Amino acid sequence: MKTLRPFPKDFLWGAATSAYQVEGAAQLEGKKLSQQDVINRRPGVADAEVASDHYHRYKEDVALMKELGLRSYRFSLAWARIFPDGVGDPNPQGVQFYHHLLDELQKAGITPIVTLYHYDMPLALVEKYDGWIDRQSVADFAYYTEFVLREYGSKVKYWLTINEQSIIVQYWTKKNLIPEKYLDDPQVRYQINHHMNLAHATACKLVHQLVPGGMVGAAINTAPIYPLTSTPCDVMAAQNALDVRNLFYLDVYFKGQYNKAAFIYLEEMGVAPKIEPGDLELFREGYSDFLALNYYSSDCAKFPPPDAQRTESGVNYTGKKGEIDSYETMPDFFQIVRNPNCDTTDWDWAIDPTGLECLLRDIYTRYGKPLMITENGLGFFDKLEDDGTVHDDYRIDYLRSHIRAVQRAMHYGVEVLSYNPWSFMDLLSTENGYQKRYGFVYVDRGEEDLRTLDRIKKDSYYWYQQVIASGGQKL
Numbered sequence: 001m002k003t004l005r006p007f008p009k010d011f012l013w014g015a016a017t018s019a020y021q022v023e024g025a026a027q028l029e030g031k032k033l034s035q036q037d038v039i040n041r042r043p044g045v046a047d048a049e050v051a052s053d054h055y056h057r058y059k060e061d062v063a064l065m066k067e068l069g070l071r072s073y074r075f076s077l078a079w080a081r082i083f084p085d086g087v088g089d090p091n092p093q094g095v096q097f098y099h100h101l102l103d104e105l106q107k108a109g110i111t112p113i114v115t116l117y118h119y120d121m122p123l124a125l126v127e128k129y130d131g132w133i134d135r136q137s138v139a140d141f142a143y144y145t146e147f148v149l150r151e152y153g154s155k156v157k158y159w160l161t162i163n164e165q166s167i168i169v170q171y172w173t174k175k176n177l178i179p180e181k182y183l184d185d186p187q188v189r190y191q192i193n194h195h196m197n198l199a200h201a202t203a204c205k206l207v208h209q210l211v212p213g214g215m216v217g218a219a220i221n222t223a224p225i226y227p228l229t230s231t232p233c234d235v236m237a238a239q240n241a242l243d244v245r246n247l248f249y250l251d252v253y254f255k256g257q258y259n260k261a262a263f264i265y266l267e268e269m270g271v272a273p274k275i276e277p278g279d280l281e282l283f284r285e286g287y288s289d290f291l292a293l294n295y296y297s298s299d300c301a302k303f304p305p306p307d308a309q310r311t312e313s314g315v316n317y318t319g320k321k322g323e324i325d326s327y328e329t330m331p332d333f334f335q336i337v338r339n340p341n342c343d344t345t346d347w348d349w350a351i352d353p354t355g356l357e358c359l360l361r362d363i364y365t366r367y368g369k370p371l372m373i374t375e376n377g378l379g380f381f382d383k384l385e386d387d388g389t390v391h392d393d394y395r396i397d398y399l400r401s402h403i404r405a406v407q408r409a410m411h412y413g414v415e416v417l418s419y420n421p422w423s424f425m426d427l428l429s430t431e432n433g434y435q436k437r438y439g440f441v442y443v444d445r446g447e448e449d450l451r452t453l454d455r456i457k458k459d460s461y462y463w464y465q466q467v468i469a470s471g472g473q474k475l
């Protein structure tokens with residue numbers, strides 16, 4: 001195997017979570033509901049009410065992070081814990097909780113990477129004006145952000161604005177609580193995204209104003225998109241898909257404008273967002289210092305047949321391979337298809353470490369800004385053995401190959417600051433409760449039964465501990 005340059009000494013080896021997926025205490029100590037607390041309600045207990053009970057066990061969790069050797073920890077603040085009504089008076093207990101967590105991390109020598117928004121708009125704002133659909137959300141997000149930066153700015157250098165706008169657009173009814181009257185209006189998702197772009201730019205400006213030495217960027221889920229065949233049509237379709245699914249977001253963050261081809265296509269389809277005077281100026285003023293990537297899999301596209309209609313991306317709810325029966329189609333532009341050259345996870349996500357290397361190289365060449373990996377990991381039906389062990393060698397294989405891909409990209413000059421696999425501990429999956437686990441730390445709970453909620457180190461925990469201790473040499 002080729003000898004690669006070692007990871008830099010100050011590389012941030014980390015791990016990631018998000019608030020509603022780990023905290024629990026969804027309606028305790030002053031917190032009110034977020035839209036995710038409602039979206040995730042399902043029979044049984046696999047919802048956000050208790051989740052992994054991190055709110056009550058954060059000290060134990062940070063101790064485990066320290067023992068693992070983490071240098072960074074990416075987590076999110078729950079807007080509705082800090083402002084239960086979205087705006088107005090802050091909740092002192094919620095504010096204190098994040099001070100305690102940050103102080104605990106600081107004592108453990110772990111650098112926080114803090115996400116302002118991870119899908120969890122306060123329900124109060126959804127009830128008041130339909131959440132992100134209304135432009136008022138931008139001002140309210142700014143109000144929340146300014147408070148947070150003044151409160152925690154001295155403790156946090158790295159800020160992430162909004163998690164995965166691309167996924168929020170693609171799965172708009174799952175990531176947002178959408179009132180029924182909008183469900184037939186395909187333009188709404190792009191308007192939500194436009195408001196998020198304004199909120200992102202405003203937050204970037206605020207970090208630059210209020211946090212000396214602070215760095216800010218979005219966390220985006222992107223994937224390289226391969227043409228299904230080498231026919232020119234399929235190559236064009238892959239380019240179209242790249243413009244709509246990736247560059248439509250990234251050009252806003254780094255060039256302060258919408259990707260032209262994507263915007264023209266959306267205008268032709270009658271779904272482009274309404275832009276007001278001054279919006280694009282704000283995009284330019286709210287520049288990003290870096291980009292955070294959430295990477296799980298690559299995509300593949302072909303040119304759609306002439307009679308193709310718009311179709312949405314499907315979701316695998318069972319963990320049985322082959323369950324996904326629908327992929328995104330944009331008529332006369334692209335059709336996403338399964339890549340016959342990649343194996344998949346049980347949830348039909350293509351496993352493709354080389355795709356991560358391609359992505360890092362491509363994005364760095366386009367925008368020239370430092371990158372972070374803020375999610376990357378393998379969801380699996382982990383088994384807790386009778387002797388209290390979890391043998392997740394499949395996860396080790398996955399992570400090893402992806403770390404190697406990051407190292408290769410860095411070897412060829414890409415600036416990567418940090419690698420934060422998903423997830424530090426088992427957490428509430430966005431679509432699959434606690435069946436689909438990602439953590440280095442097993443959380444003893446099920447779909448119907450909270451059990452002990454004990455923390456149990458998986459084999460991957462011990463493996464990652466060595467990776468970090470050796471600075472990435474022992475993979």
Ligand code: BG6
Binds near residue numbers: 021163431432436
């Ligand atoms: C990312 C999200 O898209 O994917 C996380 O930011 C999510 O919140 C992760 O948990 C994995 O997705 P899932 O559906 O397997 O939980």
